[in-house]
């Protein structure tokens with residue numbers, strides 16, 4: 001049976017053929033995949049780069065002798081010049097100031113503790129952490145000995161435990177904590193560390 005235009009009873013879209021539909025679907029699906037990749041991969045790649053950034057910065061050290069803390073380990077820190085310490089003078093207290101950085105953060109010139117330095121010859125220096133080994137208070141020095149105000153520990157200038165004149169027991173379990181150090185180009189460099197208080201053994205904190 002024919003209509004007035006002369007077409008048969010079966011109708012067809014004027015622009016869609018049997019082969020064009022799959023082709024259009026293929027293009028749409030392809031575009032969807034590309035957009036999905038862009039939306040998903042770009043943020044992932046940015047996050048991955050940010051995560052790996054410390055590895056790329058690994059060898060970027062701020063300056064010689066101010067390397068600060070890396071993974072919990074403090075490098076040698078310059079404290080002062082040797083000339084600043086009078087030979088056989090009393091111990092002097094200095095802050096330890098250094099750059100600090102871990103895998104993701106860098107902070108320049110932060111105080112991380114303090115030390116007592118005493119020059120005992122032309123080329124030798126005693127170096128102590130100022131923290132009391134008993135319970136972590138800060139010791140002072142009157143030029144004759146070190147004293148802790150918290151529970152009355154006291155120490156000789158060489159760091160050893162002092163016998164109390166009153167006969168009271170010295171509560172500190174060990175001598176003052178010495179620190180590794182070296183003298184380089186006229187400067188005193190110290191490997192600053194803190195140690196667990198309240199123990200006979202000198203165990204560095206991580």
Ligand code: FES
Nearest residue numbers: 132134135148151
């Ligand atoms: S903390 Fe120094 S004596 Fe107790």
